[in-house]
Amino acid sequence: DAMVIQNPRYQVTQFGKPVTLSCSQTLNHNVMYWYQQKSSQAPKLLFHYYDKDFNNEADTPDNFQSRRPNTSFCFLDIRSPGLGDAAMYLCATSGSLGGPSYNEQFFGPGTRLTVL
Amino acid sequence: AQTVTQSQPEMSVQEAETVTLSCTYDTSESDYYLFWYKQPPSRQMILVIRQEAYKQQNATENRFSVNFQKAAKSFSLKISDSQLGDAAMYFCACRSGSARQLTFGSGTQLTVLP
Structure with a gap:
């Protein structure tokens, strides 16, 4: 089945130690998104890629970076995690403009990040 | 800018009964799409139902249907014959035609009572 996969499902890191999801x-799909979701809150978009075109949300901290080496993969790098970065991180995809899957986002299961 | 408001943080329904979750939105765009997503505990978010703003007919997917009131900017979700597996956080979301981003509401936690 076609799907969105996130690894790992659970990640523990130390305060200030870089981590990659x-x-x-x-x-x-052409578009890949990264969301941060804190407990019982709505997902908050951090950034997205349309192909290799990177689109950062205005309020995304510089501590968060992303890479998309090819169509299939996208990475979220947190350079110096703080306690406030503990959250569920969701990846999602959608198809290109005009395509059948443009209007829907398909979500992965998420990675739950714990910062000690 | 778009806003999506879900005024019911929590709802409960008896198994086999019907429940309606409320959502209001605001957008300056004439072309937009509305969604209801379901997020079960510790499981991934999945699309429940979608409505294109240009369509007058309310979307229906099996036991799930919407009441789309465009003038009132209201988009409620009705779940009929509720099942235990319907228990989840439900998010209403909006996407304008020119944007790729979704704007989510704050969510409604639905409990289904046996």
Whole structure:
């Protein structure tokens, strides 16, 4: 089945120690998104890629970076995690403008990040 | 800018009964899309139902249907014959035609009572 995969599902890091979360997709979608979701809150968009075109949200801290080496993979790098960065991180994808899957976002299961 | 408001942080329903979750939105765009997503505990978010703003007919997916009131900017979700597996956080979301980003509401936690 075509899907969005996130690894690892649970990640523990130490305060200030860089961490990378990964997302891969078999949907061949052009757009990939990273969201931060804190407990019982709505997902908050951090940034997204349209192909290799990176789009950062205005209020995303510089501590968060992303890489998309190819269509299938996208990474979220947190350079110096703080206690406030503990959250669920969701990856999502959608298709290209005009395509059948443009109007829907497909979500991965998320990575729960704990910062000690 | 868009806003999406869900005024019911929590709802409960008896199994086999019907429940309606409320959502209001605001957008300056004439072309937009509305969604209801379901996020079960510790499981991934999935799309429940979608409504294109240009369509007058309310979307329906099996036991799930919406009441789309465009003039009132209201987009409620009705779940009929509720099942235990319907228990989840439900998010209403809006995307304008020109944007790729979704704007989410704050969510409604639905409990289904046996």
